[in-house]
Amino acid sequence: GQQVMQIPQYQHVQEGEDFTTYCNSSTTLSNIQWYKQRPGGHPVFLIQLVKSGEVKKQKRLTFQFGEAKKNSSLHITATQTTDVGTYFCAGPWTGNQFYFGTGTSLTVIP
Amino acid sequence: DARVTQTPRHKVTEMGQEVTMRCQPILGHNTVFWYRQTMMQGLELLAYFRNRAPLDDSGMPKDRFSAEMPDATLATLKIQPSEPRDSAVYFCASALRPDTEAFFGQGTRLTVV
Numbered sequence: 001g002q003q004v005m006q007i008p009q010y011q012h013v014q015e016g017e018d019f020t021t022y023c024n025s026s027t028t029l030s031n032i033q034w035y036k037q038r039p040g041g042h043p044v045f046l047i048q049l050v051k052s053g054e055v056k057k058q059k060r061l062t063f064q065f066g067e068a069k070k071n072s073s074l075h076i077t078a079t080q081t082t083d084v085g086t087y088f089c090a091g092p093w094t095g096n097q098f099y100f101g102t103g104t105s106l107t108v109i110p
Numbered sequence: 111d112a113r114v115t116q117t118p119r120h121k122v123t124e125m126g127q128e129v130t131m132r133c134q135p136i137l138g139h140n141t142v143f144w145y146r147q148t149m150m151q152g153l154e155l156l157a158y159f160r161n162r163a164p165l166d167d168s169g170m171p172k173d174r175f176s177a178e179m180p181d182a183t184l185a186t187l188k189i190q191p192s193e194p195r196d197s198a199v200y201f202c203a204s205a206l207r208p209d210t211e212a213f214f215g216q217g218t219r220l221t222v223v
Contacts, residue, residue: 030209031209033211033212041216042201042214042215042216042217043153043201043203043212043214044214045211045212045213048210048211088153090212092208092209097143097155097158097165097166097208098143098155098208098209098212099155100145100152100153100155101152102152103152103153
């Protein structure tokens with residue numbers, strides 16, 4: 001199936017450090033979504049980006065959509081243990097349905 | 111509190127048996143997705159319905175998997191016969207439209223022995 005690589009695949013950070021995950025597509029996207037999945041849980045929607053170069057913030061989380069609408073990033077400032085989980089980007093790589101990226105698993109060391 | 115409901119939450123079955131997973135989407139959502147999650151393959155899109163019509167099931171092994179929406183309140187995913195490699199967590203998600211926020215159910219953890 002369709003998948004988009006996210007980097008890094010895994011990230012361990014000390015509590016208080018920053019974290020960034022990147023999502024790269026070979027095709028131009030109409031929009032992109034980000035989800036968080038806690039260990040043992042289900043994906044939960046975080047945000048959707050639509051405009052070229054768009055930047056959105058949710059408290060310590062900053063989301064960016066590239067100018068060419070082919071890549072996106074999620075940056076967490078001063079991580080906390082509650083940020084633990086896997087972060088997925090999702091986009092309509094083909095058609096209208098959303099395919100999920102490979103995900104970045106974040107571990108926060110207290 | 112609107113949410114997507116999946117049953118069963120856990121299922122252990124023997125190879126060769128039929129497995130049926132059920133999903134109740136959020137009322138008013140006309141878009142339903144089935145995803146499969148494994149460590150190796152991540153979150154794979156299996157099937158996608160809009161207004162109960164299957165629009166894409168290219169991610170689904172056709173010989174043993176089938177997905178249907180008998181009515182607007184029920185989506186089903188069947189595996190017959192099941193195989194050990196089908197062991198995974200199966201998620202159903204619903205959305206107002208294909209390009210809007212998807213709400214996920216808690217998943218069905220399937221183990222085929």
